[in-house]
Amino acid sequence: MNSYAAHIATVQARFDAALAATDFESVLVYAGQPRVAFLDDNAAPFKVNPLFKYWIPVTDSPKSAIFYTPGERPVVFLFQPRDFWHAAVKIAPAEWQEHVELVVIDELDKLTAYLGDKIKTTAFLGEDFAEPVKSWPVRARNPQQLIDHLHFHRALKTDWEIENLRVANERAAKAHLAAKEAFFAGKSELEIHHAYLAAINFRESELPYNSIVGLNEHGAILHYDVYETTAPAESRSFLIDAGATYRGYCADITRTYSRSETGFFADLVKAVDAAQQELLTEIKPGLDYYQLHVSQHLKIAQILSDFDLVRGSAENIYEQGFSSAFFPHGLGHFIGLQVHDVGGFLRNDRGDLYDRDPRHPFLRLLRPIEAGQVFTIEPGLYVVDQLLEAHADAKELNWERIDELRPYGGVRIEDSIVVGENGNNENLTRDAFAKL
Ligand code: GLY
Ligand code: MN
Ligand code: MN
Numbered sequence: 001m002n003s004y005a006a007h008i009a010t011v012q013a014r015f016d017a018a019l020a021a022t023d024f025e026s027v028l029v030y031a032g033q034p035r036v037a038f039l040d041d042n043a044a045p046f047k048v049n050p051l052f053k054y055w056i057p058v059t060d061s062p063k064s065a066i067f068y069t070p071g072e073r074p075v076v077f078l079f080q081p082r083d084f085w086h087a088a089v090k091i092a093p094a095e096w097q098e099h100v101e102l103v104v105i106d107e108l109d110k111l112t113a114y115l116g117d118k119i120k121t122t123a124f125l126g127e128d129f130a131e132p133v134k135s136w137p138v139r140a141r142n143p144q145q146l147i148d149h150l151h152f153h154r155a156l157k158t159d160w161e162i163e164n165l166r167v168a169n170e171r172a173a174k175a176h177l178a179a180k181e182a183f184f185a186g187k188s189e190l191e192i193h194h195a196y197l198a199a200i201n202f203r204e205s206e207l208p209y210n211s212i213v214g215l216n217e218h219g220a221i222l223h224y225d226v227y228e229t230t231a232p233a234e235s236r237s238f239l240i241d242a243g244a245t246y247r248g249y250c251a252d253i254t255r256t257y258s259r260s261e262t263g264f265f266a267d268l269v270k271a272v273d274a275a276q277q278e279l280l281t282e283i284k285p286g287l288d289y290y291q292l293h294v295s296q297h298l299k300i301a302q303i304l305s306d307f308d309l310v311r312g313s314a315e316n317i318y319e320q321g322f323s324s325a326f327f328p329h330g331l332g333h334f335i336g337l338q339v340h341d342v343g344g345f346l347r348n349d350r351g352d353l354y355d356r357d358p359r360h361p362f363l364r365l366l367r368p369i370e371a372g373q374v375f376t377i378e379p380g381l382y383v384v385d386q387l388l389e390a391h392a393d394a395k396e397l398n399w400e401r402i403d404e405l406r407p408y409g410g411v412r413i414e415d416s417i418v419v420g421e422n423g424n425n426e427n428l429t430r431d432a433f434a435k436l
Pocket of ligand 1: 209241242252333339378414
């Protein structure tokens with residue numbers, strides 16, 4: 001069996017189990033449709049329902065749907081409108097079509113006519129803000145138990161999903177090199193952003209998230225996406241957090257560069273990079289991701305001490321919460337069909353949740369590590385004045401040194417890791433850069 005055939009068999013088995021556990025006869029997964037701006041007739045870029053692209057690698061066919069009854073072939077209703085205003089979406093012959101019953105429709109009424117009374121017993125998964133979908137007489141809309149069941153098991157990726165994530169990382173790595181070159185050529189943030197897109201022939205709406213392209217101080221703004229149109233007089237540092245997609249799967253990569261090869265900031269980038277790589281050697285099934293997060297905090301705390309930004313031992317710096325002021329976000333998250341892939345807080349497929357730790361409120365992944373999971377590892381160290389305010393009187397903080405770092409923003413290094421057995425992990429991101 002090839003990898004897509006095995007993937008769709010796994011998806012089918014997961015839906016079988018989820019439907020049985022939640023007592024539904026069938027499921028209707030709606031791809032969704034574009035939302036139109038308020039008082040306007042312009043649509044926002046279409047983002048397909050992730051549970052739709054879980055089945056088939058079709059991301060650009062709004063108003064399509066998949067109907068699945070356990071024991072039967074999935075039916076894909078492919079929406080191809082008769083519309084002379086827009087170009088029809090071309091769906092090339094592809095392998096997925098051999099695994100489904102394909103029904104081409106040009107009106108949603110044809111879907112409901114095909115289903116007949118079966119629509120009354122089905123569970124609907126998707127957005128339903130528009131007619132006629134809003135009025136379909138389905139048995140339940142987005143039942144939480146069904147979603148939790150599916151989300152819990154999505155954490156383990158199939159081989160086909162990992163292949164797609166590999167390609168997404170190769171695309172993003174290629175674009176990252178173009179962006180790096182544009183930074184060293186002294187380009188503006190917007191020019192760097194354009195160089196990134198051009199390198200892989202992407203339009204902005206194909207990116208998995210708004211790229212973070214920050215020069216100098218902007219590197220400290222965690223989700224900076226302003227893109228200044230003029231280059232600063234001096235580009236000292238560059239933080240880029242940007243991804244790519246392939247068949248609906250997402251890459252999420254961060255790199256930080258120092259213009260100068262030597263000096264304080266160049267050394268800091270190397271230190272954070274080394275601390276990230278050291279952490280990668282600790283990933284193994286059985287540990288909790290939370291333990292990795294704390295281990296990474298201690299390494300960042302050590303760097304804060306080594307660079308004389310904060311005085312004291314790593315343990316003290318961590319215990320007093322200073323490392324959280326410099327590294328406020330989580331160590332990482334699941335990644336796959338969504339950049340922040342789902343299920344990070346789920347304890348089981350019945351929807352029970354892990355308790356969040358108020359010390360680390362932004363950590364999105366609390367599950368034990370298992371082979372087959374894919375997640376990011378993205379430590380950072382930044383000067384975020386808003387967070388340092390709470391420690392304004394702390395004698396441990398070396399403000400002169402912090403002032404020295406502020407004009408560089410900060411550092412983040414982010415890779416995506418496939419967990420293997422016994423620490424035999426795959427670094428999708430570093431492998432992708434190595435291939436170039
Ligand atoms: N790019 C968003 C994140 O790293 O989580
Ligand atoms: Mn990330
Ligand atoms: Mn990122």
